[in-house]
Amino acid sequence: MSSAANRAAALFKSExxxxxxxxxxxxxxxxxxxxxxxxxxRVMPCSLxxxxxxxxxxxxxxxxxxxxxxxxxxxxxxxxxxxxLPLTPGAFRRFGWAAYPLGVAAQLIIRGYPxxxxxxxxxxxxxxxSGLSSSASLEVLTCxxxxxxxxxxxxxxxAAEVSLAAEHECAGVNCGIMxxxxxxAGVKGHALLLDTHTLDFEYEPFDLDxxxxxxxxxxxxxxxxxxxxxxxxxxxxxxxxxINSVLETxxxxxxxxxxxxxxxxxxxxxxxxxxxxRHAVTENERTLAAAQALRRGxxxxxxxxxxxxxxxxxYDYEVTGGHLDAIVDAALMQEGxxxxxxxxxxxxGCAIALCRADRAxxxxxxxxxxxxxxxxxxxxxxxxxxGSSPFGKA
Ligand code: GLA
Numbered sequence: 001m002s003s004a005a006n007r008a009a010a011l012f013k014s015e016x017x018x019x020x021x022x023x024x025x026x027x028x029x030x031x032x033x034x035x036x037x038x039x040x041x042r043v044m045p046c047s048l049x050x051x052x053x054x055x056x057x058x059x060x061x062x063x064x065x066x067x068x069x070x071x072x073x074x075x076x077x078x079x080x081x082x083x084x085l086p087l088t089p090g091a092f093r094r095f096g097w098a099a100y101p102l103g104v105a106a107q108l109i110i111r112g113y114p115x116x117x118x119x120x121x122x123x124x125x126x127x128x129x130s131g132l133s134s135s136a137s138l139e140v141l142t143c144x145x146x147x148x149x150x151x152x153x154x155x156x157x158x159a160a161e162v163s164l165a166a167e168h169e170c171a172g173v174n175c176g177i178m179x180x181x182x183x184x185a186g187v188k189g190h191a192l193l194l195d196t197h198t199l200d201f202e203y204e205p206f207d208l209d210x211x212x213x214x215x216x217x218x219x220x221x222x223x224x225x226x227x228x229x230x231x232x233x234x235x236x237x238x239x240x241x242x243i244n245s246v247l248e249t250x251x252x253x254x255x256x257x258x259x260x261x262x263x264x265x266x267x268x269x270x271x272x273x274x275x276x277x278r279h280a281v282t283e284n285e286r287t288l289a290a291a292q293a294l295r296r297g298x299x300x301x302x303x304x305x306x307x308x309x310x311x312x313x314x315y316d317y318e319v320t321g322g323h324l325d326a327i328v329d330a331a332l333m334q335e336g337x338x339x340x341x342x343x344x345x346x347x348x349g350c351a352i353a354l355c356r357a358d359r360a361x362x363x364x365x366x367x368x369x370x371x372x373x374x375x376x377x378x379x380x381x382x383x384x385x386x387g388s389s390p391f392g393k394a
Contacts, residue, residue: 004125005053007068012055012121015066015074020055020121023148025141026387027051027132028182029215029352030343031191032309033287035317037176039236040197040253041284044291045178046206047186048126049387052137056120056145063105065098068123073097079117083109087165089172100135103170104142107162116150127380130217131349135171136179139163143184144390156185156391157199174230175345187392193291197253203394204294206386211299211338212357213384214364216331219377220323220348228319229345232276239277242268255284279316283309303338303354310341310351319346323375327351330370334363352384 005022012020026047033043063082065075075098085091087106092099101120108115122141126134143159154162163180167173177199182192190203236254243257243265244250251257257265259281266274286305293301310328314320320328324342328351331340336359342351355363364381371379 002053002125004068004123008053008121008123009055011066011068011123012057012119015121016057016064016119018057020057020119021148023054023056023141023144023390025051025137025144025183026186026389027126027134027137028179028186029132029350029384030178031213031352032283032290032306032341033178034283034309034313034341034343034346035232035319036255036280036283036287037178037194037196038233039255039280039284041255041280042193042195042287042291043178044191044193044204044287045182045186046191046384046386047182047188047389047392048132049188049385050125050132051183051387052122052124052126052134052141054120054122054141054145056118056149058149059117059119062117063102064119065101066121067097068121069128070097075102077102079115082106087169089170092170097138099170100138100166101142103166104139104163105146106170107165108143108146111162113146113153114150115146118145118149120145127217129221129349131344132215133179133183133344135167135173136163136183139166139180140183140390147390154391156181156389156393159184159391174233182389184389184391186386186389187394188386188388190386190394191291191294193287197255204291206294207297208299208354209297210357211354212360214331214353214355214360215343215382215384216327216351216353216367217380217382218323218327218348218351218371218375219379220321220375228347232317232319235273235276236280239269239273242273243277254280257281259285275316279312282312286312299338299354306339306341306352306354307332313342313346321347323348323377324351326374327367327371327379328353330367330374331355331363333370334366335359337363
């Protein structure tokens with residue numbers, strides 16, 4: 001058992017007495033398809049072997065939640081009270097971290113699932129604030145716990161939709177569905193190619209054959225991310241409205257516009273909105289090309305696409321920032337690196353680099369050294385290990 005799983009089990013015992021049943025939901029890393037899950041684009045994330053663990057048990061009429069990562073920040077609420085709360089961030093704010101699991105329970109209740117009370121102790125092993133989706137992991141974990149204790153009711157897509165509703169309505173973060181989807185439906189040894197417009201998905205065998213993917217954590221705290229995130233979403237909506245004012249057949253998502261059509265609409269877009277839209281359109285194409293490269297084992301092409309994605313996020317979408325650029329540039333200088341890019345929302349958090357397995361040690365050391373010299377921050381570099389999600393089926 002992992003040490004986080006042990007800590008969850010031990011905390012359960014000391015807080016509630018006896019044994020809880022064990023559950024796990026992974027974190028995620030996105031290979032490619034960034035900032036397009038809210039533009040109807042294709043994304044290709046992987047579920048990780050690290051994530052969030054729970055020990056949980058049915059209880060009568062109330063929910064009690066404790067976290068080994070946030071000692072003392074316990075939450076307790078009667079099921080009746082939870083059922084009567086409005087589904088707004090304002091109503092859930094007082095629960096702190098527990099707004100995520102309570103938001104999921106409330107979303108299941110409102111959908112008519114016969115949710116009962118429960119006690120749950122959680123513990124995570126995702127590096128904190130790293131942008132590897134600790135909140136989606138916790139939401140999906142709660143779906144798995146309630147589905148396991150009172151269900152079964154849910155498949156991966158339903159668990160993702162319930163988790164996303166909790167994130168939007170109870171936590172107040174207006175994200176796309178990528179993180180919740182892959183944390184719910186990812187499968188070990190595979191990337192998940194998801195069409196965020198239709199929610200159709202395929203599992204792509206994630207076999208890098210002699211190469212490895214490194215996760216490089218900049219350790220740069222992410223402060224402005226949320227406001228910039230919403231700002232980018234707003235810019236994409238504005239760009240789509242302007243494009244639709246010109247196109248004969250309006251589109252319901254930015255990624256449904258072709259590059260040719262976008263060029264033809266240049267006159268109605270400000271230079272900034274044009275670049276935002278160009279990122280969305282080209283990133284969608286890169287994701288499909290990357291899935292094909294992965295399928296035919298063309299890692300050189302996959303690496304090229306990763307770096308092109310970073311450049312687009314850096315210059316067109318402007319969500320990288322100095323720390324992510326520094327770590328990606330440092331990695332790209334190293335022999336044996338095929339490509340590198342930021343991953344997740346940006347402005348801090350993690351980047352990834354694809355590199356020859358026999359070079360991974362030197363690449364990690366040298367990248368960390370150059371990054372430290374440039375930023376004064378010690379980064380952390382680990383190889384990606386994929387893991388399975390509670391609702392994933394290959
Ligand atoms: C965050 C959001 C996702 C997605 C990424 C960027 O992780 O939660 O929905 O938009 O940023 O690709």
